[in-house]
Amino acid sequence: MDCVTFRKLIGPYLEGSLTDEELNGFLCHLRSCPECRDELEINYIVIEGLNILDEDRSDYDLSKAYDQSIRYSERYIRFKKNLLIFRYMIDTIAFWALAAMTFFYFYTLSGMDLLY
Numbered sequence: 001m002d003c004v005t006f007r008k009l010i011g012p013y014l015e016g017s018l019t020d021e022e023l024n025g026f027l028c029h030l031r032s033c034p035e036c037r038d039e040l041e042i043n044y045i046v047i048e049g050l051n052i053l054d055e056d057r058s059d060y061d062l063s064k065a066y067d068q069s070i071r072y073s074e075r076y077i078r079f080k081k082n083l084l085i086f087r088y089m090i091d092t093i094a095f096w097a098l099a100a101m102t103f104f105y106f107y108t109l110s111g112m113d114l115l116y
């Protein structure tokens with residue numbers, strides 16, 4: 001992802017409307033580009049700052065909230081990747097179990113005993 005695309009996605013990121021694929025690319029770029037990281041933090045602080053202004057919460061730490069927001073997004077993407085790996089593992093196990101059962105089914109059908 002390049003800086004222009006990243007900056008176009010800042011609004012949707014803050015609204016929480018990015019797809020998982022967009023979020024993954026967004027976070028990868030965020031880790032590697034300090035300029036975009038600053039841009040996102042400024043946008044986050046302005047928008048979140050306006051939100052908490054209405055709630056009158058003077059003790060609210062915007063920088064900490066920003067860091068937590070990024071950490072939460074990274075944890076979410078890591079969880080989704082692990083879920084995908086787990087699904088592939090289950091699919092692979094199911095495939096080989098089915099293949100083995102099919103093999104033994106036809107092996108026994110052929111009249112040959114497995115013990116000999």
Ligand SMILES: [Zn+2]
Pocket residue numbers: 002003006029033035036
């Ligand atoms: Zn950038």
